[in-house]
Amino acid sequence: MSASPTLVAQAAAHLTDCRLCPFHCGELRAQAAGVCRVGVASFVASEMLHHGEEEILRPAHAIFFSGCTAKCSFCTAARFAFRPTYGIPVTAEMLAQRIVQRQTEGARSVCFIGGDPAPHIPLIVETLTLLGNRRTIPAVFNSNFYLTAAALDLLDGVIDIYLPDLKFGPAVGHAGCGETLGAMPDYWAVVTGCIDCMLARGRRIIVRHLLMPGHFECCTAPVLRWLAERPALEVSLLTQYLAPSHVRGPLAGSLKKLEIEQAKTLAAELGLRLVR
Numbered sequence: 639m640s641a642s643p644t645l646v647a648q649a650a651a652h653l654t655d656c657r658l659c660p661f662h663c664g665e666l667r668a669q670a671a672g673v674c675r676v677g678v679a680s681f682v683a684s685e686m687l688h689h690g691e692e693e694i695l696r697p698a699h700a701i702f703f704s705g706c707t708a709k710c711s712f713c714t715a716a717r718f719a720f721r722p723t724y725g726i727p728v729t730a731e732m733l734a735q736r737i738v739q740r741q742t743e744g745a746r747s748v749c750f751i752g753g754d755p756a757p758h759i760p761l762i763v764e765t766l767t768l769l770g771n772r773r774t775i776p777a778v779f780n781s782n783f784y785l786t787a788a789a790l791d792l793l794d795g796v797i798d799i800y801l802p803d804l805k806f807g808p809a810v811g812h813a814g815c816g817e818t819l820g821a822m823p824d825y826w827a828v829v830t831g832c833i834d835c836m837l838a839r840g841r842r843i844i845v846r847h848l849l850m851p852g853h854f855e856c857c858t859a860p861v862l863r864w865l866a867e868r869p870a871l872e873v874s875l876l877t878q879y880l881a882p883s884h885v886r887g888p889l890a891g892s893l894k895k896l897e898i899e900q901a902k903t904l905a906a907e908l909g910l911r912l913v914r
Contacts (some may be wrong), residue, residue, distance in 0.1 A: 642767075645795045649763040653678045658756050658789040659707045660828055667757075676705035676722045676757035683718035683725040683753070685736060687745055692844065692874055692913050695747040695778060695799075699740035701733070706753040708782050709821035710805075712850070712889045714882050719753040730764040737765070738772055749778040749801070756781055759792055766796040780846075783829045784822050790835055800836055800843045801874075804829060804865075805850070807857040815857055819889075830864065837870060844872040844913055849901050850879055852888040858901050866908035873910045875901060 656667035663672030670677030688700035705722030783802035806816035816825025
């Protein structure tokens with residue numbers, strides 16, 4: 639896919655009046671004072687040929703942006719997810735050159751990751767537009783998918799594969815895990831709504847679900863059942879949960895073998911289209 643100059647201008651407008659996620663920080667973006675604290679410049683914490691992604695994507699040219707719209711208490715990338723100026727500032731020209739380089743080195747996809755790539759949509763749109771037909775590999779948007787309709791419309795002009803994280807289950811009579819652990823109000827409705835929107839547009843979507851210790855009933859089971867109602871979705875079960883040293887409580891523990899087996903058994907029973 640490629641974007642038009644009009645789409646680039648529409649994306650750039652969010653640098654000074656940001657409406658890319660449900661926090662709608664608006665003009666605070668220009669002062670780096672929004673929820674994610676990403677300003678006009680985008681910082682990249684690291685980029686590399688990454689062999690840890692799903693098989694169809696690897697080796698992936700993984701571009702890790704600094705800053706995030708969530709505040710997950712167990713974040714393993716906190717050093718740059720919560721520090722939006724970590725790393726080096728990049729321009730579209732710099733990023734485009736590196737993408738071409740990584741293609742020649744064998745990258746089978748270019749994956750925009752974070753933190754979360756949502757605040758960096760203006761740069762992503764501009765970069766992919768600059769690349770044009772020099773890009774011969776799919777562009778992948780790997781995000782918490784806590785997005786707005788405006789963000790989805792911008793992405794739909796440039797992204798080939800969507801890789802949303804659906805970590806948390808729905809709230810049932812109380813604040814859900816997306817709200818309490820991720821600090822994302824109305825998490826379930828927003829993220830599942832965005833997935834459904836892009837599914838209705840016929841886009842390729844691989845939904846990731848991270849298994850978390852003690853969260854089978856509240857998160858994993860309802861997430862897998864919801865996914866099973868949408869057979870066009872591909873699903874990636876992530877079983878490599880690793881608690882960072884700052885975490886306390888149940889999430890400080892390790893994922894148990896029984897929890898992994900429960901998830902795999904339910905996924906098989908539901909007939910999910912699992913990818914590795």
